[in-house]
Amino acid sequence: MPGFELFDHQEKQQVAEVMDQGFTFRYNFDGLRNDVWKARELEQLICQRLPVKHAHLVSSGTAALSTALAAAGIGAGDEVIVPPFTFVASVEAIVLAGAVPVFAEIDDTLTLSAAGIEAAITPRTRAVNFVHMCGTGGDMDAVKAVCDRHNLVLLEDACQATGATYKGQALGTIGQVGTFSFDSVKTISCGEGGAVLTNDERIHQNAHQYSDHGHDHIGNDRGAEDHPIMGTNYRISEMNAAVGVAQWQKLDRILEIQRANKAALKDALAQYDEVTFRRLTDPDGDNAGFLSIFLPTPARAQEVVRQLGDAGIGGVFYWYANNWHYLKNWPHIHAMHSSARLPIDLIKDRPDYSEIALPQSDELISRTVSFLIQLSWDEAEIEKRLAAFHTIFH
Ligand SMILES: *Cc1c(COP(=O)(O)O)cnc(C)c1O
Numbered sequence: 001m002p003g004f005e006l007f008d009h010q011e012k013q014q015v016a017e018v019m020d021q022g023f024t025f026r027y028n029f030d031g032l033r034n035d036v037w038k039a040r041e042l043e044q045l046i047c048q049r050l051p052v053k054h055a056h057l058v059s060s061g062t063a064a065l066s067t068a069l070a071a072a073g074i075g076a077g078d079e080v081i082v083p084p085f086t087f088v089a090s091v092e093a094i095v096l097a098g099a100v101p102v103f104a105e106i107d108d109t110l111t112l113s114a115a116g117i118e119a120a121i122t123p124r125t126r127a128v129n130f131v132h133m134c135g136t137g138g139d140m141d142a143v144k145a146v147c148d149r150h151n152l153v154l155l156e157d158a159c160q161a162t163g164a165t166y167k168g169q170a171l172g173t174i175g176q177v178g179t180f181s182f183d184s185v186k187t188i189s190c191g192e193g194g195a196v197l198t199n200d201e202r203i204h205q206n207a208h209q210y211s212d213h214g215h216d217h218i219g220n221d222r223g224a225e226d227h228p229i230m231g232t233n234y235r236i237s238e239m240n241a242a243v244g245v246a247q248w249q250k251l252d253r254i255l256e257i258q259r260a261n262k263a264a265l266k267d268a269l270a271q272y273d274e275v276t277f278r279r280l281t282d283p284d285g286d287n288a289g290f291l292s293i294f295l296p297t298p299a300r301a302q303e304v305v306r307q308l309g310d311a312g313i314g315g316v317f318y319w320y321a322n323n324w325h326y327l328k329n330w331p332h333i334h335a336m337h338s339s340a341r342l343p344i345d346l347i348k349d350r351p352d353y354s355e356i357a358l359p360q361s362d363e364l365i366s367r368t369v370s371f372l373i374q375l376s377w378d379e380a381e382i383e384k385r386l387a388a389f390h391t392i393f394h
Contacts, residue, residue, distance in 0.1 A: 003189045003247050003254055005375040010249070014038065014242035024238050026057075027212070028222045038241035045248045046180075046195060050170035054204035056196045057241055058211045061159040061181025063234035064194035065093035068177045069127070070231075071196065071206035072153045074099055076343060078126035080155075083112045084327035084361050085319060086131040090157055091333055094129065098343035100350055103327060105360045108279040110292060110368065111138035114146045116360075127153035132161035132171045133325075134370055135187075135258075135289035139281050140166045140174050153177070159194070162187040163255050165285035172197045177207075182244055187254060187289055190244035193236050211235060254375060258288035261382065262373045265291050268386045272393035274300065278368075290317075291371045298366035304392055305369055311388040315372035320365045327356065 022036030023029045039057050046055035058064050074080060076098035082090050084103050094101045102125065105116030110133050117128055128147055130137070137156075147154040154175025158164070162180050164171045172178030177200070180186075182193035196207045208217055211234035214227035269275045269291075278292035295301040298320070305318045323329040331337075334354040336344060344350055374381075 002185045002375065003187055003250065004184060006247075006250050006254065007189075010246040011243050014246045015239055018238045018242045022238055026235055026238055026241065027215075027217065028220055030220050036238070038238045038245055039236055042190075042241045042244045042248060043195075045245065046197070049248070049251070050173050050197065052170065052173045052178075052197045053199045053201075054197070054207075056204060056207045056211065057236040057244075058194045058196060058234040059236050059240075060192050060234075061157075061179060061183060061186070061194040062089040062093060063211065064159075064179035064181065064196050065089060065129070065155075065157060066096060067207050067211045067234055068155050068179050068196050068198075068203075069093060069097045069099065070210045071198075071203045072127065072155065072177050073206075074127050074153060074155075077124065077347060079122060079124040081112070081117055081120045081125060081128045081152075083129075083131050083133075084356070084358050085110060085133060085325060085365055086157070087159070087325060088330060088333065089159075090129050090131055091327075091330075095336070095342060095344055099126075100124070100344060100347060101353075102351060103356050103358060105358055106364065107138070107360070108294075108364060109136075109138035109281060110134065110278050110364070112143065114139055114142035117143065117146050118150075121150055121152075125150065125152060127155055128175075129155050129157055130175065131157040131159075132164065134278075134292055135161055135287040136164050136280060136282070136285065137161065137166055137171050144174060147175070155179070158197075159186065160289065161287055163251050164287035166282045167285070170197075171285075173199065176200055177203050182240075182247075187287060188244060188247045188251060190236070190240040190247065193240045193244055255287060257375045258373050259286070261375075261377050262286075262288040262291050264382050265371060265373070265385060265389075268389055269293060269393065272389070274394050288373055290373060293369055293371075294364070294367045295369065296367070301367050301369055307392045308369075308388060311392070313385055313388050315374065317370040317372070319368060319370065320362075326365055327358070328362070 026039040104120035107113035156178040158172035159181035178197040182190035210231040
């Protein structure tokens, strides 16, 4: 997945342009910048490629989630359905918005199922934070239909799925609003950065205003601008955007390498009876940043992970025991521990997060092993993995 593996003179050149002729602030200062506008340039590249009407860059994927929620009108007391298998930012953004995360079941796509969403809906549900984990999504037609039927905002967290599509449509552009992350380990890296994607004018307007103290961004005198709403500072810097301009132009190459490397591993694993694969709802649209398999039992999955480690194979993830990506391993979320009182503490009948039962998700994730697909692998790196598979899998 990591685009940083392809950093070269092109990223350096882009950053140098900002330092040599431009200015580090993304708005205004027209006289200082010699017409260098890297954030605007990257936004245009994203819009053309996906396509989507609006891509608004912010300082991180997490900031993009907070901005997307605020821009879509999700706030105090609103319930937002979220999966237990995700990066913790998905939950943090909801809590910091003053909203209430409601966990629902995933299925063998490793993403929220339409049935899981439906079962978690209450009269207070306002949105679904659908996370396209590990490079691809789920049954998006069914998910969209449930959201539409119940009048819910579909927010797609495509932070791990840049470049992925579902039936030809870019992930992140199916719902009312979507997000990308461009942090250091994502498919495209700006160093730090993120984007809010939408075809909705009102959401776009709220997003650019919210992420820059409510500025309306009309004219070229920042001091004279109006502030239609309150906001905060989630701006990206021109230097981060510049890295992204170079990276974005490598997206096709990144996808091509990932898909070839993933296919080599997947073809080899297909011959073992005990290995089954994550269900892909659109195999051609997978960004191929990860390969995820199921083993028959949790014990066997743990044994395989140990054996792969012993064989010196890196980039192997057993999410069920890893404290980054699964609700079971987040005691601070169970207790809603923070440094200060949270809005959710004022909600009397909020869920007890230490008591969340998601047996179907547990059953799947406890048998799931994922391989990070790297861009830098040569033939020997792939051969090393196939040889290890040969001794480990039955
Ligand atoms: C990385 C990630 C984020 C957060 O992105 P940052 O840029 O690191 O803030 C959010 N959601 C998912 C699913 C992610 O993988």
